Amino acid sequence: MEDVSYTKGIYTAVAMTRTMDSGLYQGVVSLERDDGEELENSVYEVEGTSGTPEEALEEAKALAHRILGELEL
Template identity: 60%
Template sequence: MDMDDTIYTKGLYTATLGVRATDSGQYQGLVSLARDDGGEETDATLYEVDASSENEAEALEEARALAHRILGEIEL
């Protein structure tokens, strides 16, 4: 997995994509959204894709779409 494909930034916000296996053997996409305002601490919010996917690649695509929606809603 190419790391350039898993991190997106918009202004002070950074969205990092991830995937985790579910108990049912499927995969779920994740987006961690952090705001960097120059301080030492950055608070991150974890967003989960609602649907499960059959494989990691699909889950990552779902996480990518979610990240674009989240960042698209942020007004700078």
């Protein structure tokens, strides 16, 4: 499954999925700054798990939108 990238100002959020040991899937978002400055927390996990990678990616995309929406430029 392909990762999905969103950009707001100097920030890029990449939504992706990972397979858990239980066989379920979890959405993950990686947040980066384009100016090279380090972030305190650059990886965010969706709280729950999903039965399919598609569901997990949708949850990760929603999380990426929330994260970027909360950023002040």
